[in-house]
Amino acid sequence: MTKPIFNFCAGPAMLPKAVMAQAQQEFVNWNDLGCSVMEISHRSANYIDVAKQAEQDLRDLMNISGDYEVLFMHGGGRGQFASVPLNLLPAGGEADYISTGSWSNAAIAEGKKFGKVNIAAESHSENGFASILPRDKWNLSDNAAYVHYCPNETVDGVEFDYIPDVDKPLIADMSSCILSSEIDVSKFGLIYAGAQKNIGPSGLAIVIVRKDLMGKSREGTPSIYDYALQSQSDSMFNTPPTFAWYLAGLVFKWLKAQGGVKAVQAINKQKADLLYNYIDESEFYSNRVVANYRSKMNVPFYLKDENLNKAFLAESEANGLLALKGHRSVGGMRASIYNAMPLEGVQALVEFMQDFAQRNS
Ligand code: PMP
Numbered sequence: 001m002t003k004p005i006f007n008f009c010a011g012p013a014m015l016p017k018a019v020m021a022q023a024q025q026e027f028v029n030w031n032d033l034g035c036s037v038m039e040i041s042h043r044s045a046n047y048i049d050v051a052k053q054a055e056q057d058l059r060d061l062m063n064i065s066g067d068y069e070v071l072f073m074h075g076g077g078r079g080q081f082a083s084v085p086l087n088l089l090p091a092g093g094e095a096d097y098i099s100t101g102s103w104s105n106a107a108i109a110e111g112k113k114f115g116k117v118n119i120a121a122e123s124h125s126e127n128g129f130a131s132i133l134p135r136d137k138w139n140l141s142d143n144a145a146y147v148h149y150c151p152n153e154t155v156d157g158v159e160f161d162y163i164p165d166v167d168k169p170l171i172a173d174m175s176s177c178i179l180s181s182e183i184d185v186s187k188f189g190l191i192y193a194g195a196q197k198n199i200g201p202s203g204l205a206i207v208i209v210r211k212d213l214m215g216k217s218r219e220g221t222p223s224i225y226d227y228a229l230q231s232q233s234d235s236m237f238n239t240p241p242t243f244a245w246y247l248a249g250l251v252f253k254w255l256k257a258q259g260g261v262k263a264v265q266a267i268n269k270q271k272a273d274l275l276y277n278y279i280d281e282s283e284f285y286s287n288r289v290v291a292n293y294r295s296k297m298n299v300p301f302y303l304k305d306e307n308l309n310k311a312f313l314a315e316s317e318a319n320g321l322l323a324l325k326g327h328r329s330v331g332g333m334r335a336s337i338y339n340a341m342p343l344e345g346v347q348a349l350v351e352f353m354q355d356f357a358q359r360n361s
């Protein structure tokens with residue numbers, strides 16, 4: 001029997017095996033139509049069923065109330081870095097942003113193109129991003145149109161262990177943590193996520209927006225990025241990313257079959273505990289993030305002897321453990337262990353890490 005392959009890529013990331021097998025099976029002949037789901041009109045009754053069902057399944061999984069619109073948009077996570085201010089930040093207005101790592105900073109850089117950005121909290125230290133400034137130290141401004149933050153920093157492996165309480169609409173970039181643990185959607189003004197980690201193919205972005213926040217886009221907002229317009233057209237103002245939407249629907253069904261978000265949250269905790277516990281007890285590896293803020297989705301780690309990095313990567317890959325190289329901006333290693341990563345994948349990784357450490361100590 002060939003060795004199983006486990007893909008630890010941060011994104012585009014591995015998708016559930018069962019979903020990929022189903023998509024393969026119906027790839028050229030979907031629904032007995034004699035053609036692929038990606039070859040039919042987005043306005044056909046067949047496709048509209050797919051689109052509606054995917055939205056309903058996501059609503060069920062996240063317990064999204066009728067106060068919120070769910071949009072399936074183009075442009076991935078970064079598209080939303082611009083869409084959020086275009087729709088929610090009036091010309092000449094200001095917004096609060098929380099800086100906790102690479103991705104919140106990228107959102108800040110984009111936000112600055114559209115108005116005044118107040119960095120209300122910044123948690124950079126000499127060791128890089130390893131913590132989160134406590135909520136009572138945030139310097140929020142009175143006139144902010146919203147507060148933007150990134151609950152899980154994919155590059156730095158820093159994750160909020162709480163939803164911040166603010167009196168402005170709270171905007172969250174959940175690209176790398178959506179559907180990984182139960183959250184109370186009603187605490188948010190808007191949630192967005194690029195799909196390519198816990199949802200499906202890249203390019204698609206999911207936006208969950210409170211209805212009263214729509215309809216205030218600034219003049220000049222590109223139509224495809226206008227929440228109200230997309231909402232009026234059921235996310236089909238132009239041709240949506242139909243295949244990605246279909247695949248997202250399969251992932252949502254798979255998640256429901258696993259027992260929903262609560263069930264995968266428990267497995268995600270088991271996976272993360274296994275890996276962090278091993279890293280902490282080993283003399284050979286380290287993780288620099290303060291314990292409370294360690295990401296359950298992205299686990300960066302360093303070899304104490306960085307001269308061994310190349311050998312570690314070559315050997316892990318030869319053992320079927322793919323894409324463990326850390327982001328180029330921070331170096332080291334990173335294991336991304338999203339919903340689709342089974343516990344066995346993390347067990348295989350820890351076994352390899354133990355073996356590698358033993359042979360090289
Ligand atoms: N936000 C976060 C938290 C991310 O991890 C990423 C991608 N890794 C992005 C935004 C950007 O997503 P995209 O490449 O789809 O624009």
